[in-house]
Amino acid sequence: MSGPLYVPVLPTKPHAVGAFRLLWPDVRAAIRPLWNLPPLPGVAPETLVTVVGKYVDPVSAVSRHGGWIDAPFGEDVQTAALAEALAVYCELGRLRPVTGPERTTAQQAAAVETARRCLRGLGVRVRVTGEWDGRLGEAVRGLLAGAGPEVPVDLLLDMGAVLDDRPDAGKEALRALDALMPLAVWRSATLLGGGFPRVSADMLEEGPHEESRAEWRTWHEVRAAGRAYAPLLGYGDYGVQPPGALAQAPAPERKGGPPWGALRYTTDSSYVVVRTLTRGPDRIAVNRAAARRITELPEFRGARAGQGEEWLSACANGPLSAGEGVGGPTEWLRAGNLQHMTFVVRSLPGG
Template identity: 40%
Template sequence: MPEPLYVPVLPLKPHAARTFAGLPPAERRYAAPLWTLPPHEQRPLQRVPESALRDVARSRRFTPGAWLDVPYLEDCTEAVTSRLHELWTVGSLTPVTAPNRPLRLHDLAVTSAASPCGGERLGIRVALPGRWDETRAQEVATLLAALARSTATGDLPVAVDLLLDLDTVLDDRPDAGKQALLALDALVPLAPWRHIAVLSGASPKQALRELPLDAYDYAPRHDWALWHEIRDAAREYGPRVRFGDYGALPAEDLRLVEKENDRSGGASEWGAIRYTTETDFRFAKFRARGEGRHDSIRAAARRLLADADYRGREDGWSDEWLTDCALGAGSVGVGNATKWNQVSNHQHFTHVIRALRR
């Protein structure tokens, strides 16, 4: 896998897969997604829409690669593990494991990575939702030692990638950068990591939920500031650390359990479109149901276009959609939750990749 500049953590869902696959190859080539299977109520792997898998496969062209993680998978039946092995080998998605994963899933990830159809690489996802705990380094060291013992030479059987995941990073975690550095100081020396990425999400959920309808606000991009703090900390490994985030959406959205009424039109009373600038997330909240819905959504699009930091046509189709929505032009309408998520993520991916290339 070539060295990516950007590691977006994305749910294995149609809206995310289609949006990433729709990036131009010139930009997609710098990003390697960490596809994560969200929790479902039952039989998760057999409920993944084929359209999402097709878009993931399509997006693999012209990219540095992609990981696939299943942190919430509890169904380890033969049918499920066989399907997962297929995705990790024939699907060319790098398997991911973590300390304290179920033994069967961990062994399957290692076997898939080392198989003739595998990519001979394995992602190790280390969760850091709060303060760093040295026992986590011991857990990773134990995992790596077990991998080395599986070979006659005592070497690691596959290349390993370190994916340090801080999850949500908002105002209530002012020392998140310091904690990430403590973690990296302990973890980096443990292995000849092929790739190192720090992942975090700063797009707010609760603050947006509490805004009144038709409001326009912003939130700091703590994830972007955190990555710069790591890169500027004068660590030898600093230049190797790649930026990762959860796109323009809240990190906690990826953990939501999808219920039947989520797919049957039981929409929220409100919606939002997010826009990414160099230092902030801007978001426009609007009425998503009932009378006045169309006017509210078009007014939100106009607020975004009028922002002093709006980039204009550089964002491609997401800008075109926003423009047509704001003006009531063309046939795009005002969209739905899927379209608002796609527009938010597309402009975000475009902006982040271009910023990292500068």
């Protein structure tokens, strides 16, 4: 079994695709993203190819080193059309289809058929958002039997949000892996967890907010458990957004939105979030001050650490007389993902 160094769980949205495109080549080469289509409620099957293309064309263009493409929120009536639309990117590009034990029989069959045709393998995404349920193992066994030994399979154990209120997440991950690893000769196995906090205005009222990287501790706990598979277990997370952000349907194009936002930064042991403004007379001053709060952290790695740090430094040191360079929600998420993904790759063994 071999595995990718880092698997970020990313939405097929401009800020995530833009961040991935801007990563330094050596960092990008160490990453295999699990890309996720957003919910597409009410989109008719006959128009799905066009809609999917809007999201996946940019992803395919930056996926030189591969990854996975998933549609976890697809409606039952969309299953066949989604499979057909995504198969093009799996067959002609470097992306791999994804299924899981909780998916419908039709979705599983479509993903397996795509994997057979594209010859790149199949991602098996197993969600464990609470305690491990042994019935999931039996469902995965059945799924693998349907795929057959000729289809290479990658295990994507998705623990969902892994925060400090889940102190047993490591034990549950071990229970899941102990049950799942013997079921196949997995080409790779990755432990996924999301730890960046869901940001609210109240959370940021009194200044920077900090939370520990619980999912990072969980991965290290599992790696230190002494299992034979532990040294090869890949690491994955949800970047700088909480797992629930993937389930947000595309918003109608309109002006407005909340008057505040956030800058995000990843340190060895914590996530730091600082409030910004999207509008108002104090926007420039507040946003530059927010960037300075990050660049003045003892853990700030310096402007040369990556493009995310470079952007934060430029924002912090820009003139108050000019609003250029203070960004907006898309730029803040892009800068956050740039620094986060670069730091994770540099922190992992072999990074």
